[in-house]
Amino acid sequence: MDDDVLRRWQRGWSVARQWTDYAEVDGVIVVRVGEPDRRVEYLATEQHATTAAQMAQSDANPAGSSWLKITTRSRPRVAAVLHPLELIRTERLLTISLSDQPSSQAPAPYELDVSAMPGLIDVELRTDGKTAASGRMAVFGADAVADVIYTAPPHRRRGLARAVMSALADAALDQGAITGLLSASPEGLPLYQSLDWSPVADLVVARTRLPSVG
Ligand SMILES: CC(C)(COP(=O)(O)OP(=O)(O)OC[C@H]1O[C@@H](n2cnc3c(N)ncnc32)[C@H](O)[C@@H]1OP(=O)(O)O)[C@@H](O)C(=O)NCCC(=O)NCCS
Incomplete structure (x- = not known):
């Protein structure tokens, strides 16, 4: 397993x-x-x-x-x-059925930018022309692996990482992915727990x- x-x-x-x-x-x-x-x-x-x-x-x-x-x-x-x-x-190591992850919108004034090519999705949230939060997901068959999820310190605890994860999951589902996988650092763990990811x-x-x- x-x-x-x-x-x-x-x-x-x-x-x-x-x-x-x-x-x-x-x-x-x-x-x-x-x-x-x-x-x-x-x-x-x-x-x-x-x-x-x-x-x-x-x-x-x-x-x-x-x-x-x-x-x-x-x-x-x-x-x-x-x-x-x-x-x-x-x-x-955590997993989720991507369609079960709660969806979440970026709060104003942050603007969402999704750049998706087959197998690789990048998401950014910007304000004042600067990146406030970002993340990446690689799609490999039915699996989507989240990586480098990051929110700049002044923008933390405003729901940005949650919105990044939501946009990544939506784009991965569009590419046919079913299961999310990621390796959570101790700092990232509470975010993913709040999004219902399960430990493996x-x-x-x-x-x-x-x-x-x-
Ligand atoms: C982890 C990180 C991405 C969270 O970004 P964020 O934009 O502040 O997260 P959100 O505001 O979307 O938080 C969503 C939920 O996650 C949980 N959470 C996030 N950060 C938390 C913290 N420091 N302590 C406890 N819970 C936290 C909370 O449940 C939060 O909901 P709430 O604010 O309503 O209580 C950010 O702290 C970061 O970039 N850290 C450094 C890089 C890193 O560790 N990335 C993860 C790699 S696996």
Whole structure:
């Protein structure tokens, strides 16, 4: 179950980030990102956490640039397996039937801009010519993966992210998507809970350890 959801989320997430060079090796999805601080992402369920950790520790990338995301129902268990690595945070993999997400309009004076091409939707809310909130959704078959949902600090708690999520879901439904998937940061979690998204699993985020200074 986690295996299937993780794979489906990763496919959409990779499209949203334009990280399209990936392959599955020994139960671990290896996404070759190629950025200086993030050369690679290893994604796996807890069952394959040890393999993913070994891959990260034995690859040729600079310290701190190999990242892992491991799904689990028990964070302490995964933390023990990933022990030599640096634990960064725990996110939560969430899902929803897109048509069940409550719909919401952007409040005045914010203007909604939806830019949709097949498989990729970008939404912005603007005021005074500036972006106040934005988000992206990648559509992959029947799945739509939300990513980079953001509201600029002066515009928070006015319902903008809720309106962004609503516009993204509408556009994804128009493209034939049925199920929403996303990985929520601790900061984003209350937003998605307020929109009735359901938890699938925790996603422990780690990376190879940087050398200690001093
Ligand atoms: C998370 C974030 C996108 C929320 O944006 P926002 O425009 O302020 O959210 P909304 O005003 O639409 O909030 C909708 C609901 O979400 C919940 N919510 C949002 N922010 C919350 C917070 N800081 N604390 C508690 N609940 C919160 C509330 O239920 C809120 O409804 P209410 O204001 O009527 O109580 C914004 O704080 C942000 O950009 N954070 C940094 C980036 C980030 O973490 N993005 C999420 C990545 S997964």
